[in-house]
Amino acid sequence: MARKTQRQQLPQRPQISDRWTVYGTLPLRLFLGVTFVYAGLQKISDPGFLQPGASTYIGTQLQAFAAHSPIGFLIQVFALPVPQLAGIAVIAAELAIGVLVLVGLATRWAAAAGALLSLVLFLTASWSVQPYFLGSDSIYAVAWITLVLVGDQGVLTVRPLIFGTPQVDQRGRRATTDLSRRRLLVQLGGASVALIWVLALLPRGRPSLQSSSSGTTPAASPVASPTGTRIGALADIQAQGSITFQAPSSGDPAVAVSLGGGNVVAFDAVCTHAGCTVSYDPGQKELSCPCHGATFDPAHGAAVTGGPAPTPLAPIALQIGTDGGVYAT
Numbered sequence: 303m304a305r306k307t308q309r310q311q312l313p314q315r316p317q318i319s320d321r322w323t324v325y326g327t328l329p330l331r332l333f334l335g336v337t338f339v340y341a342g343l344q345k346i347s348d349p350g351f352l353q354p355g356a357s358t359y360i361g362t363q364l365q366a367f368a369a370h371s372p373i374g375f376l377i378q379v380f381a382l383p384v385p386q387l388a389g390i391a392v393i394a395a396e397l398a399i400g401v402l403v404l405v406g407l408a409t410r411w412a413a414a415a416g417a418l419l420s421l422v423l424f425l426t427a428s429w430s431v432q433p434y435f436l437g438s439d440s441i442y443a444v445a446w447i448t449l450v451l452v453g454d455q456g457v458l459t460v461r462p463l464i465f466g467t468p469q470v471d472q473r474g475r476r477a478t479t480d481l482s483r484r485r486l487l488v489q490l491g492g493a494s495v496a497l498i499w500v501l502a503l504l505p506r507g508r509p510s511l512q513s514s515s516s517g518t519t520p521a522a523s524p525v526a527s528p529t530g531t532r533i534g535a536l537a538d539i540q541a542q543g544s545i546t547f548q549a550p551s552s553g554d555p556a557v558a559v560s561l562g563g564g565n566v567v568a569f570d571a572v573c574t575h576a577g578c579t580v581s582y583d584p585g586q587k588e589l590s591c592p593c594h595g596a597t598f599d600p601a602h603g604a605a606v607t608g609g610p611a612p613t614p615l616a617p618i619a620l621q622i623g624t625d626g627g628v629y630a631t
Contacts, residue, residue, distance in 0.1 A: 324455035330402055331449055334442070338400030338416060342393045350608070351426050352386050357555075357579035360392075361385030366577035367426040370612065377426065395419055401448070406459025410450050417446035421498065429592060430575060431614040434502030437610065444495050451491045506612075528621040530631035533558060537621055539566055544570065544582035549618055550630055555579050556618055557589065558628060559600040569604045569615040569628055580615070589615065 349358025358530030364381050368374040381388040397416065402412035424439035534548040535557075539561045549556040549570055558568040558580055569589065570580050576592035582600070588607060589598040596609030604615035621629045 324457055327449065327452050327455065328457055330445060330453060331409070334413075334416065334445060334449060335402075335404035335454075336399045337442075337554045340400075342396035342400065345389070345393050345396075352389050357581075359385075359390035359578075362572075362577035363427075363593060364388065366573070366575060367429075371429050373422070373425050392419075393578070403454075406454040406457070407464070408462060409454040410460070413449035415452075417443050417450060417494070421533045423499070425501070427576065428610060430506065431610040433505055440498050441503050443498050447491050447494050449487060452503055462505045470539050481519045495569035524622045524624045526624050528629040529624040529628070530619075530621060532627045534621075534628055536564070536566065536626050536628050538562075540630060543584040546581075547630065551618075556630070557582055558618075558620065558630070559589070561601055564622075566628055567600055567617040569598070569600065570618060570622050573611055573614070574606075574615060575585055575609065575611040 311455040335377070345351050348358055350358040351360055364377055364385050366608045368382060375538045388484045396419070399412045399419070402408055403416070418475045420439050420443035424443055428437035428439040434440055450580050458560060474630070495521055500553050500631060530552040534545045538559055539545050542560075544557055544608055546555060546557050547568075548554070552570065555571040557571045557580065558566055558569055560566050571581070572588075573591040573593065575591065575596050578591050580589045580596070580598065582588075583590050586597075587599075587601070589600055589604060590596070591609065594610050596611035598604040598611070598615050599607050603617065604626070606612075606614060619631045621631070623629060
């Protein structure tokens with residue numbers, strides 16, 4: 303009996319595997335933190351992000367988001383009146399969330415803010431991406447929710463340097479957690495993930511590439527008296543592969559692309575996803591958006607070939623004059 307009592311009083315050693323479970327979410331935490339810091343720095347380094355008229359201007363993107371987002375009314379009320387302030391707020395939030403998560407300070411609160419920001423981006427920037435797993439923001443939201451549930455586990459955190467070591471009881475163990483609060487946290491996290499999944503599965507219309515591939519016809523044979531605005535010489539477009547100009551009807555930036563054999567097509571260069579200005583990539587022979595990676599095929603009516611854009615670029619009618627000029631109407 304004495305030996306049995308002695309064995310019961312001896313402290314049980316934690317199993318080796320238990321000591322390493324706290325590190326299980328460290329890769330996720332570091333990835334999310336670094337990604338948000340990088341996202342904020344990338345916007346700071348983009349000279350056009352806060353510059354009106356630039357191809358990546360946040361105001362233009364917000365206008366496009368408001369047009370198709372289920373929370374477009376919130377964008378119109380709170381963000382569009384002050385687009386630059388909204389852009390600065392996004393930069394500050396991404397940097398603050400990323401840094402707090404990396405240093406392990408207020409990790410759960412920072413992760414909750416990251417989940418909320420990712421949810422907003424999912425309902426705006428990624429809303430047109432279908433199927434949902436091709437977009438990243440809904441996945442980021444779920445990853446942040448996971449980090450809210452598990453926290454930083456006390457690993458690689460600056461909290462002891464700021465607040466001191468955690469309190470322990472007489473047996474040398476940390477204070478116990480509130481199980482009812484933990485249960486509520488798990489329930490809220492599960493409900494949030496379920497909501498995001500349901501939103502991701504909601505049907506959203508998007509025209510097929512086949513139905514939009516015949517939307518533009520190359521400029522016809524030269525005419526003696528072309529109508530419209532001269533945008534350049536046919537020889538220059540053929541030599542350069544493309545030229546940019548201003549659409550006469552809308553004033554939008556536009557691009558004309560040589561398809562070879564004297565055929566030229568032109569499109570409104572405003573991306574149908576977020577309003578950034580697309581440019582022609584002669585190597586890939588496609589029009590690409592610098593903001594979110596949408597691509598369009600100029601040889602098939604600027605049909606969407608990749609990225610989140612919901613519709614093709616708007617075509618612009620062209621005429622080729624006998625004087626060698628190209629005219630847009």
